[in-house]
Amino acid sequence: MSFKVLKKCPDTGARRGVLTTRHGEINTPIFMPVGTRASVKAMSPEELVNLNAEVILGNTYHLFLKPGMDIMAKAGGLHKFMGWDRPILTDSGGFQVFSLSSLRKITKKGVHFASHIDGSRFFLGPEESMSIQRTLDSDIVMAFDECTPYPADYRTAEKSMRQTTLWEAVSRDQKLNDGQQLFGIVQGSMYKDLREESAKSLVDIGFEGYAVGGLSVGEPEDMMFEVLDWTVPHLPEEKPHYLMGVGTPGQLVESVARGIDMFDCVIPTRLARHGSAYISDGTTIPVKAGRYSEDFTPIDEKCDCYCCRNFTKAYIRHLLNVGEILGMRLLTLHNLYYFINLMREIRESLENDTFNEFRANCFNK
């Protein structure tokens, strides 16, 4: 068993666990910084280690296009290529094929598409996705799914979910490298019976972990939580539960309460590059704004990150204002620290049986 639930919250679905991989342990609940193109944007691997990032995500679609699998195979996989020796999870490429590429043609075998970079034609299906993720040699591999558009009518959602189930079964049949773990992805849009059917079908196939996909695609936040309430109870308790592409600090806490163990999201890094910094109450401030030009206090007085220990809003605002790279670096570092630290606090509250209080008060500082 690679996953162990160490402790359960008696009042909610929240769990404190450990997922063991070939590259070390991951303490859950965990936030995974996104390293789309073999780099967590603006960060060095050393900084990620110092931030105590225990696992990062790489994107199959992007890495397939650039640098391409010839180079990745010769490099000996993604860990060696990017100089990261902690766990890596790779997605299946499905989401990006559906959200980034063009001229898509879907067959039973997979998707023909044109690269968003130069229009070159490619084909990606479950066999190809598993082959790429074998070459990347990630620790956690995601099954190939179709990302159902939102909103989708019932018939579209049903057809898409069943296609996903078939592709995930094919994914399961592919040989992976020793020690690679395969996670299935529940789809079914915003329909309770489809989510249930998807979850049950995947459990029948059998995976090392289960993800909830197709959320954070524009639906109201309440609906996201409702889908989790429908779905998570049908996932095996003894396996890790991963909510893909979510979310805000508040969404992370609420999803943990619904039994989610793993998260990834571009929010902290993307907002940083747009000049927004997270503060104690779970919201962001626009550091580039003129009102901070003479504010010689840190972004967050209580934050212990390198940015807040050493630099003022006035300085970071100046850096952003003149386009200095250090500005984006410092905000990225701060926001990632914020997310990673929030998950650490969640884990501690679960260990101390104080998750309920933490959930109620964590953004009322």
Place this chain on the structure above:
Amino acid sequence: MSFKVLKKCPDTGARRGVLTTRHGEINTPIFMPVGTRASVKAMSPEELVNLNAEVILGNTYHLFLKPGMDIMAKAGGLHKFMGWDRPILTDSGGFQVFSLSSLRKITKKGVHFASHIDGSRFFLGPEESMSIQRTLDSDIVMAFDECTPYPADYRTAEKSMRQTTLWEAVSRDQKLNDGQQLFGIVQGSMYKDLREESAKSLVDIGFEGYAVGGLSVGEPEDMMFEVLDWTVPHLPEEKPHYLMGVGTPGQLVESVARGIDMFDCVIPTRLARHGSAYISDGTTIPVKAGRYSEDFTPIDEKCDCYCCRNFTKAYIRHLLNVGEILGMRLLTLHNLYYFINLMREIRESLENDTFNEFRANCFNK
């Protein structure tokens, strides 16, 4: 005496020295990374300390425009503003007024100009430059000079040099903060008698250090060295000698041999952002080139920097190719390490009486 010559090379003009400032000692010969807008581009102060950068340069012209002196005064100076507690040298703004701004009108008091950012009108003369550098509270202040264009005919160069001498005398007359040291700047274009006259006039005024300005402006390299041969012998031996805006690794070694103690240059940081990395023989390689796409060796096998210890050319090439910030970061770090380490090797060779051999062989690795 804030400057001490510890050792002299018996065969050349090279010296090993220590310059003491309010923010610590600077071991010479030294290379100063350029932090134009209160940031050495792409680097954090922590990385600069780890690179053993003992002093950095800030640009008066840029900081005067942004963030402006109101903010800088409220921040308590440049050190506090940018979180750097080692020595800082600021230039006078003269060079940038002449190279970046437009609509210049020169009077005896200084220069009227339009900002290169938004065309706003400003005035900068020796009184203003000293006032700004007091507000920046740098450790080493540069006198205000006119940067003579190149090439310049004799009459133009003579007039410009004499204007500079007058402005430098006015600079000397201004009150500075306790412990701030003022350096004069020798001008005189490529004319021996003008360089001599300028040096002698400045020595008469009396400064804590002497810089050679107006070089690396497009003249042949031999001419740069010739100007140093004319100029340095007229500078006080017991004061530091600073060659402004120079240069390539080879130029640094040759200028040290002619008695130069301090250097600043944007070459290592600027070339890094354009994808070029320095290697042992003193040249650069274009890491973005396709021929490195499957080169899984470091930029320089013998280099001990974070970049060369952890990453391959193939990875950095990929980062540059897809526009990931980490690519520029790693090359900037490597190139700065190269320059700082070169100066360390020069200092060691002076301590060990092996400068001549070092000079002859340092790029024949």
